[in-house]
Amino acid sequence: MSKKTSLEYNAIQSKGQRKAPATRTMSEDAMLKPRDRRKLTGTVHDQMRNLSLVAWMVRKHLDYVTDFNVLIRTGNDALDAKLNQLFEWHGRKENFDICKRHSRRRALRLWESHRATDGDALAVMLKTGNLQFIEGDRIAGATATFPKKNRPKTLNDNGLVLDQYGAVKKYAITNRVDRDLVYSHMVDAKYCIFDGYFQRFDQTRGISPLTTAITTFQDLYENWDFTLLKIKLHALFGIAISQKLDEEDTGINDDGEQEGDIGSDEFGTAASAGTANAGEAEINFMDGPQLLRLEPGEGADTIESKTPNSGFLDFSEVMIRAGLLALDIPYTFYDSMKSSFSARIIDRNDYEESCRQKRESIRSFLNQYTAWKVAAWARLPDVAKLMKAAGITDARELVRAVEWIPAGQPWYDPKSQIEAELKAVAGGIQSRQRICQKYNLGDWRKIVRELEEEEREIEKRKVSVAIGDPGQETKGQEEGDGNE
Template sequence: MPNILTRIMAPFLKRGYDGASGGRRLRSQPETPATLSAMHAARGTLARRARYLATNNPLAASAVEGWVSALVGTGVKPQSNHADQGIRTALNLGFENWTADADADGATDYYGLQALMARRLVIDGEAFAVLINTGTTLSIRLIDAEQVDPSLNRDLANGRIVQGVEFDQSGRRVAYWIFPERPGMAFATALQAVRVPAADVIHLFKPETPGQVRGISWFAPVMLRVNDLDGWRDSQLMRQKVAAALAGFITNSEGTGQPFDGEQDGNTLIGGLEPGTLKFLPDGMDIKFSSPANIGAEVIDFAKITEREIAVGLGLPASILTGDLSDANFSSIRAGLIEWRRRIEALQHSVLIHQALRPIWKRWATTEVFSGRVSTTVPAALPAKFITPKQAWVDPKKDVEAELMAIAGGLMSRREAVTSRGVDIETLDAELAADAERAQTLGLTFNVPANTNTVAVEAA
């Protein structure tokens, strides 16, 4: 009777989503509980394993370099939007002069700090920096992610601390609890976390869920696959080492083996084998050599498929991850780069600029105004645009021609076209004017395509 009822009710008991069913095929499907609790539990382990991969695995190291180059390159530059041109120029020049002294540790400049933060963002999933005002100057000190005490969780009278990040009752970040010494220092003693106001801390991470507190390593989706592929490659390498080695087996009529090492008689070995010698075998003895299988095309195809899966999980084009362009053509690489650059732009503006570069600019501009080096108000000095490094074209000639047509047709401003090259239009125009004046003074003439130049100038 129960079986009959089950068959009758089966069409009505089926779930609307097969992925939520409990059948045999999905019985072993893992599930993720509440996203935040999973992040809190896995963040540290993922970061430690990602650090190992980025140090020891070629693909992981290539992925890190690919993302750092894409996000930062030679550096993202701020350009003041102050209404007064003179003050705007002073702010831009002052910031560029400050970049050489931006690092509190003196190890690099402002753009090097950007690259280092991007590197930790990819590997650890987050990067931290402390803004330090000393007198009338500003400097930036990068700190290790583990310096923000991940074990500190506490309820407060007016808020709470979660993994070293303090929130007020409204859920706003108000402070970070930071160890004064970096973990792993040779002379570090017992550490006590110090409360640092959130206004003085830069916390860079890619938000993946509402209420996220700390960042997750970008290697999380591919960590198992990278580790398994690494082990598989080691096995294949050992297989080739065995295939390249001379392996011989001496047997007698009874089928038992005889060791290689033995007594030598002139150039003839009685019981051993060395390069350049001949072996005389007694009656009833035979020698056979190993013939391990060579690596076939299916092994190479398997490696490429796995590498592409890893590239997808890391958000990278496969050619960027592996450096292999053997299967790429003009159309495929162009289409792949266009999609990847959209992803780069989104991360640059919503993560890198929003969380790190804009707060740094605001603190620096405020410091300049309060120090009296720039005669303006703080609100007027804060607006700025950020110029990202130029993305190289696949076909420069066609892309430039398309840009000129878009400018002439009113679909793009000349300022937008110049900014996309990673250059400020005012700086470019000043250089062009200076070049033209110098050429005229020296009586120099250059072969500039008149029509192209006219289109660009008229459209501007």
């Protein structure tokens, strides 16, 4: 009889060999209810406090994603300089943060940190010109306490007021009072910058990408604690001293009883059975290393548990690798000894690709912030005068001249990388500006101006500066040959 062939998807078949397939699809907001969201957020923050691996993992994510420099190109150097001055001034903590705690750079790191751990975060653009930052769990409905039952009728359990299309109209802001969230006020969405990690179109609240690694890290943390406790207990064992017996000297008398005492001293030093003077072997290492004078045929060995074993270490590595995937971080970032130099470079290039979308979220925040601040600065008399000189009549045109560039990363192998980038420029497939952005070197035009100032200073001081590799003709020599 021929075997019956299935014409269905195996993924939806329940054969009793694994967890049954899900029977329905729900909204992510319904899957993660407000009280469960608070529990999840609290668990992630607890791991951030107590497990250095998770804390490092988030910090490394922030290092690659949140560092941006502003690049302004209006075509007017004076206007560029003025806007750079304003952005630098407003980036200070006393001007950027209404609480006067965080500069723009630090606030960006905290913004992304809360997006990664809480799922989302909110920034309110205040009339004072400052930003007020709200952690995700402080946007609350069902988990908040409303004085005198004064809860807005249109507010949902996630702390949002939505329009007919699902767009957010208002956010409910709460304050922390001990362990409770107490409703404070509603804020209009047009004055807010809101962002989070979304997986589906229907989501209204973001969900932390660390959700998939929570149990992995929790198990790893507990296993490390148990293994360390086991190692400490096994460290209490001491030394075993044994003596080879002749075939006739068994240590057993004619009545079949063991001669002599067998036991251990108060320090846990064990003596093996079959040694004539086993009960007299006492060794104390409390005062440091000891010299053992053993009788012929005796031997000494340490009692150890061989903990942790290689299997536990290998499994821990697999768990760490799986946990790092939550933020797309390569394992070679955690343990560089596990791969070659070229493999590490490939890993970093792959990770840079995964960071692009995450950086776009930060850039979106900075673009909204820029539109808000530049619109206000365009009304300043000195800025308006410079705009007129540059032929710019609209603040929106000024906003388009402002670009936020990821800071980039330093060279791994400067010599070979610089040579490759120079060839790319010479071949016309790369620009100086993009290379400067890639390696966090700033605006290439600023570098040109600095080089020009250096050349003038060198000429003024009449000093000789050699530019060239050893064995090559230097710049000064080339100029000298041309003058002859």
